[in-house]
Amino acid sequence: MGIEYKRRYALLLAARDSEYVKKVYGGYFNVFVAAYGDEEEEERWDMYRVVDGEFPDMDDLQSYDGFIVSGSPYDAYGDDNWILELCFLLQALDSMQKKVLGICFGHQVLCRALGGKVGKSDSGWDIGPRKVNIVNSCSLFETLFETLPALTIIECHQDEVLELPIGAEVIGFSDKTGVEMFRIGNHILGVQGHPEYSKDILNNLIDRLLSQDSIEIDQANEARSKLEIQEPNSKCWQEICKAFLKGLWNEYPSIEQ
Known part of the structure; x- marks a missing residue:
């Protein structure tokens, strides 16, 4: 008999594995499962490389x-x-009320697919740690958010959500980006930053962006300086995302930094 899993999740991978991530982590799939999976639960994780046309x-x-x-x-x-x-696919999942968590590009493409607007940020790249303010007006998530301070997350993007889809609500913003986190009902959650990134993954990404002339040396130095003095609240962000995926937003215990 095969293993019976309590829950089944799918990673829709919209990027190709970097050589660094393959060497150190065995690929982005392992990075995502380590961040958003739960070793204590009986979970099955599948991966679809949508960037290469592989879909469920x-x-x-x-x-x-x-x-x-x-x-x-x-x-x-x-x-x-x-x-x-x-x-x-995202429109179909929305109509099915399936839980979908969008990270960075995923956050933006979710917004686009469901009727919002995304584009280049007027203020340019955001790379490195960024403090995100949590909005407490969302009664659905009050149990989770009421004890949370502003949380620092690793960012790496030059695009952003410009207009939300109808029915969407901002639940996180920063001094640079107006929509750091949004939700639709209890089944759609977008996060602009990267809870799954470690500092070394971002440092390697900064090296690659520099080599591609995508960013200037001053931007790279500033991002690295911020990484040295600011510690992202990655574990807390990961717990927030896991609570969403498990449907525990209303009953999840307070999360300590």
Whole structure:
């Protein structure tokens, strides 16, 4: 007999593994499962490399408890075939009320797919730790958020959510980005930052962006300086995301930093 899992999740990978992440972590799949999975639970995690046109079978969607859309070097407002197909999939998951967690590009493409607008930030790149203020006006998540201070998260993006879809609500913002986190009902959650990133992953990404002339040396130095003096609240962010995926937003105990 095969193993019976309590929950089943899928990572929709919108980026290709970097050589560094493959060497150190065995690929982004392992990074995401370590951050958002739960070793104490009987969970099954699958991966679909949507960036390469690999998607779950539509007939299999109902068997999943939740989905995560990863970050990506691509623009969420692009018209690549796989991005358009991903938008169609996200619309289907929304109609099914499936839990979907979008991270960075995933946060943005979720917004686009469901009727919002994304684009380049007027203030340019945001790389490094950033303090996010949690909005306490969302009664659905009050149990989780009422004891949370502003939380620092690792950022790496030059695009952002410009307009939210109808029915969406901002639940996190920063001094640079107006929509750091949004939700729709109890099944859609977008997070602009990267709870799954470690400092070494970001440092390697900064090296690659520099080598591609995507950022200036001053931006790289500033990001590294902030990393040295600010500690991201990664574990807390990961617990927030796991609570969302498990449907525990209303009953999850207070999370300490």
